[in-house]
Amino acid sequence: MNSFSIGVDLGGTNLRIAAVDEQGLLVEKVTLGTKVSLGRDHVLNDMCDAIQRLSEKYKNSAALLGIGIGVPGIIDMESGLLRESPNLPGWADYPVRAEIERRLSTMVILENDANVAALGEKWLGAAKAFADMVMLTLGTGVGGGLVLGGKIWHGMNGMAGEFGHSTVEPEGYPCKCGNRGCLEQYASATAVVHMAREAIAADPASALARASHADPEFSAKSIYNLAIQGDEDARRIYRRVGRALGIVLSSMVNSLNLPMYVIGGGVSSAWDAFSPTIFEELRQRCMVYAATAPPDPLASSGGASAHVDPGSGRKTIITRALLGSDAGLYGAARLPMIAAEKR
Amino acid sequence: MNSFSIGVDLGGTNLRIAAVDEQGLLVEKVTLGTKVSLGRDHVLNDMCDAIQRLSEKYKNSAALLGIGIGVPGIIDMESGLLRESPNLPGWADYPVRAEIERRLSTMVILENDANVAALGEKWLGAAKAFADMVMLTLGTGVGGGLVLGGKIWHGMNGMAGEFGHSTVEPEGYPCKCGNRGCLEQYASATAVVHMAREAIAADPASALARASHADPEFSAKSIYNLAIQGDEDARRIYRRVGRALGIVLSSMVNSLNLPMYVIGGGVSSAWDAFSPTIFEELRQRCMVYAATAPPDPLASSGGASAHVDPGSGRKTIITRALLGSDAGLYGAARLPMIAAEKR
Numbered sequence: 227m228n229s230f231s232i233g234v235d236l237g238g239t240n241l242r243i244a245a246v247d248e249q250g251l252l253v254e255k256v257t258l259g260t261k262v263s264l265g266r267d268h269v270l271n272d273m274c275d276a277i278q279r280l281s282e283k284y285k286n287s288a289a290l291l292g293i294g295i296g297v298p299g300i301i302d303m304e305s306g307l308l309r310e311s312p313n314l315p316g317w318a319d320y321p322v323r324a325e326i327e328r329r330l331s332t333m334v335i336l337e338n339d340a341n342v343a344a345l346g347e348k349w350l351g352a353a354k355a356f357a358d359m360v361m362l363t364l365g366t367g368v369g370g371g372l373v374l375g376g377k378i379w380h381g382m383n384g385m386a387g388e389f390g391h392s393t394v395e396p397e398g399y400p401c402k403c404g405n406r407g408c409l410e411q412y413a414s415a416t417a418v419v420h421m422a423r424e425a426i427a428a429d430p431a432s433a434l435a436r437a438s439h440a441d442p443e444f445s446a447k448s449i450y451n452l453a454i455q456g457d458e459d460a461r462r463i464y465r466r467v468g469r470a471l472g473i474v475l476s477s478m479v480n481s482l483n484l485p486m487y488v489i490g491g492g493v494s495s496a497w498d499a500f501s502p503t504i505f506e507e508l509r510q511r512c513m514v515y516a517a518t519a520p521p522d523p524l525a526s527s528g529g530a531s532a533h534v535d536p537g538s539g540r541k542t543i544i545t546r547a548l549l550g551s552d553a554g555l556y557g558a559a560r561l562p563m564i565a566a567e568k569r
Numbered sequence: 570m571n572s573f574s575i576g577v578d579l580g581g582t583n584l585r586i587a588a589v590d591e592q593g594l595l596v597e598k599v600t601l602g603t604k605v606s607l608g609r610d611h612v613l614n615d616m617c618d619a620i621q622r623l624s625e626k627y628k629n630s631a632a633l634l635g636i637g638i639g640v641p642g643i644i645d646m647e648s649g650l651l652r653e654s655p656n657l658p659g660w661a662d663y664p665v666r667a668e669i670e671r672r673l674s675t676m677v678i679l680e681n682d683a684n685v686a687a688l689g690e691k692w693l694g695a696a697k698a699f700a701d702m703v704m705l706t707l708g709t710g711v712g713g714g715l716v717l718g719g720k721i722w723h724g725m726n727g728m729a730g731e732f733g734h735s736t737v738e739p740e741g742y743p744c745k746c747g748n749r750g751c752l753e754q755y756a757s758a759t760a761v762v763h764m765a766r767e768a769i770a771a772d773p774a775s776a777l778a779r780a781s782h783a784d785p786e787f788s789a790k791s792i793y794n795l796a797i798q799g800d801e802d803a804r805r806i807y808r809r810v811g812r813a814l815g816i817v818l819s820s821m822v823n824s825l826n827l828p829m830y831v832i833g834g835g836v837s838s839a840w841d842a843f844s845p846t847i848f849e850e851l852r853q854r855c856m857v858y859a860a861t862a863p864p865d866p867l868a869s870s871g872g873a874s875a876h877v878d879p880g881s882g883r884k885t886i887i888t889r890a891l892l893g894s895d896a897g898l899y900g901a902a903r904l905p906m907i908a909a910e911k912r
Contacts, residue, residue, distance in 0.1 A: 381826020483724020
């Protein structure tokens, strides 16, 4: 390799650091727990130690372009301040970028975690061949990233891409953002469990209820397992996930007419259970999709085996992510490379 | 003037042609009826005669950069074909651009009418100082145009900007696009009259009912007149207009984080009746708006007197259009100028 950068995925649970070369090869990855309870400085020490180790190890054989860090929360792109981060208590308004640059004397770029995941899938994943794309990350919440012309679209304050707070049901479930009926209330892991708890309350003798009692870690994954076993309550919940995604994607496709929409995050492993409903909704609701749908959308969205040729007829592709939890790590590592190309 | 271009607004009712100089000065405007019933060739003859007259008159004193034409419908940008146009029967799949270029031997650019209106407001109207903006045109339907980096965002097939078909109510009124509960079903002139007819059916003795019987041209404007006289039924209808716009704008502001959203078209003359509800909805529903709202949004959206400084603190401005029905004419004239800048 001629050059490399270091990507960091700073989550509320895991702290992952990787050296990635300019071809997208993951040279080495370090996975640590994010010891949030020990305080901000402890986490920063862990992070900087790992970055230092990786950079010392490889910087004699290749040029270090910089460090990219994906962080959950709202970032002030100009100042490098972390404005708000519910999963990183005590970090609000802290000059994260300046502090890490001071410690490591290397260029640091901070970016929202959903945005770096989008950039990762654009660089090396499902949207590899596309300059314009959206990624929705279905995790604890629903994150979003918009890439236009190969670059993250930040909007005027760096707040763009909050597709998780698009309204699905104007009088639906209240969301902590202040709105009602946000996509996040129907398509996140939290929402899947919440809808299951509602179904259990309505029918305490159901298979869903029995599973929730038997499984201390009852989760979106447990509900997906029931769905693939044919449980109608569980299947209905995932159809609601698909319906909400279909409604929001319809408005997005009509508004932006992009070639590629990628669905990732933990909940996307239940793709089989919710994706048919997405395509049903799109066919009914979205005139731009009706005019641009590939003949067999599910065939072109079957995960790792999917091969999509962007030149063939300009179709609207909606597909699942390919990089799993590494999307953010690759996207973060890509940030210093894009900055270097600009120079 | 050093150079000028000719803008055409080809509507289902009016055909308007104007010579506009590179500063945005309207040099001369011709307004004709669009004689749709006499057939496509008749309309084309009228249009080309008027363009020819204007170009002969001014081309000795300035260089003609080309002709821009705003057309209602879906346009294939590459081929210059009008794909579909409900208001221009008999024009579908006709090579409009090639035919006019053949007749006039001048460069012709065809563009969707809502897109040229957006470009007009961006060039000379409410969004003058902004490179990134959205315009919603509330007319018979609801059109939309998205401008990014000063240029119309077409998407991959030229179909972007269809904000009028964003879903407001997933199980709401059916729309001719195939969806239910589109913005167009709540915020167009057609929708205002439709909601009034529903209210009249529910209360045939209401002031709304009396007005509809007395006025053979009962329209969105008549309903607005009742609203400003304090009629509660009429006011409720315009609050529904504002609520639908507020719901769609909330998702747009969260997704795109643009500095400027302009509301135009005939229904926007009822701005006083619906805009307070837009801002109520945005404050409640939209976290990005909550973080970026100007102190007094209605003060900054008072029409021609509004002066907005885009540098001051990066606020989200939602305001009414300034150019009225000329927006499309100016935007159409702007198209050849942008093309000339690129050369």
